[in-house]
Amino acid sequence: MAGRKHWPRFGSFFAFLLVLLLCNRIVNAKEEDEDNGKDRVMKRCIDCRKLAVSFEIGLDLTNRKGYGGGDVVWEEKKLGKYENSEMRLLDITEKTCKRKDFQCNTMLENYEDEIEKWFFKLRQDETDFAEWFCEKTLKVCCPFNTFGPDCQACPGNGEFSCSQHGKCHGNGTRSGNGSCICETGYSGSVCENCTTGYVQKGSECNDINECEANACDVSLENCENTEGSFICTCKEGFQKEGDVCVPAEPTEGTESSTDDSAATNAVEEEKAAEVDSHEEL
Ligand SMILES: *[C@@H]1O[C@H](CO)[C@@H](O)[C@H](O)[C@H]1NC(C)=O
Numbered sequence: 001m002a003g004r005k006h007w008p009r010f011g012s013f014f015a016f017l018l019v020l021l022l023c024n025r026i027v028n029a030k031e032e033d034e035d036n037g038k039d040r041v042m043k044r045c046i047d048c049r050k051l052a053v054s055f056e057i058g059l060d061l062t063n064r065k066g067y068g069g070g071d072v073v074w075e076e077k078k079l080g081k082y083e084n085s086e087m088r089l090l091d092i093t094e095k096t097c098k099r100k101d102f103q104c105n106t107m108l109e110n111y112e113d114e115i116e117k118w119f120f121k122l123r124q125d126e127t128d129f130a131e132w133f134c135e136k137t138l139k140v141c142c143p144f145n146t147f148g149p150d151c152q153a154c155p156g157n158g159e160f161s162c163s164q165h166g167k168c169h170g171n172g173t174r175s176g177n178g179s180c181i182c183e184t185g186y187s188g189s190v191c192e193n194c195t196t197g198y199v200q201k202g203s204e205c206n207d208i209n210e211c212e213a214n215a216c217d218v219s220l221e222n223c224e225n226t227e228g229s230f231i232c233t234c235k236e237g238f239q240k241e242g243d244v245c246v247p248a249e250p251t252e253g254t255e256s257s258t259d260d261s262a263a264t265n266a267v268e269e270e271k272a273a274e275v276d277s278h279e280e281l
């Protein structure tokens with residue numbers, strides 16, 4: 001009887017667990033989907049720009065074709081014709097994608113007509129193929145210094161976004177959140193400030209050479225400047241004891257050490273090792 005009474009409770013506990021698990025699964029799946037979605041959006045832009053760069057190289061290469069040697073006038077005439085020919089476009093598009101690059105080939109096929117239109121009609125006005133193709137036509141990318149689905153401006157001011165000392169997350173794509181990822185030494189929402197260990201000089205943050213300001217005890221320590229910090233190490237003949245350098249213990253054998261002092265030494269050596277490996281700020 002008692003067991004029967006317990007069953008429903010047990011059952012509801014189980015159901016509760018199951019619901020918890022399911023909710024967790026659903027939330028996780030949703031987050032993953034969102035992340036994958038963002039990745040895919042970003043990847044489409046990257047793929048497009050890659051294609052565009054390759055296409056532009058093709059344009060460049062076929063531009064010079066035919067020059068040099070021979071009858072210059074005749075060559076130029078021939079090139080003039082070639083320049084706006086279906087043959088040139090074919091020469092370019094044939095080499096735009098690697099044979100096994102599925103994304104590239106699909107994109108190229110799907111937008112064959114658009115590319116042809118650009119090549120024969122729009123080329124004079126829309127001189128930047130990548131911009132025309134990826135930003136304006138496919139709309140899979142944003143202009144540089146903008147980000148996200150609606151091409152929002154990156155923090156800061158146009159080409160001075162992130163104070164030119166950081167990367168805008170999603171820069172030039174339809175993805176990202178636009179936050180500035182600052183170079184070392186810089187901080188703040190638009191990388192406008194210097195982190196500790198750096199000093200502002202105009203618009204630059206320069207590493208402070210703490211050693212020049214005698215950050216270490218020069219009578220006992222060597223100072224080594226590092227990016228954003230410095231390290232003090234004991235001079236020869238000295239060893240770390242706590243925070244300070246003290247004359248090194250006489251070498252083994254000269255002192256008859258008892259078990260007790262050996263134990264103390266071991267502890268102190270451990271402490272010293274800890275201090276040595278810790279960078280002071
Ligand atoms: C965005 O990308 C362009 C091109 O690579 C670069 O010149 C620019 O500095 C970048 N801007 C930011 C804020 O990341």
Ligand SMILES: *[C@@H]1O[C@H](CO)[C@@H](O)[C@H](O)[C@H]1NC(C)=O
Nearest residue numbers: 169170176177178179180181
């Ligand atoms: C923006 O995205 C980056 C990279 O995923 C992340 O580190 C950062 O915390 C995000 N910032 C905000 C404000 O969401």
Ligand SMILES: *[C@@H]1O[C@H](CO)[C@@H](O)[C@H](O)[C@H]1NC(C)=O
Nearest residue numbers: 187188189190191192193194
């Ligand atoms: C950046 O510096 C300004 C002025 O020095 C200060 O008011 C602001 O709080 C700083 N911002 C951050 C994020 O440290």
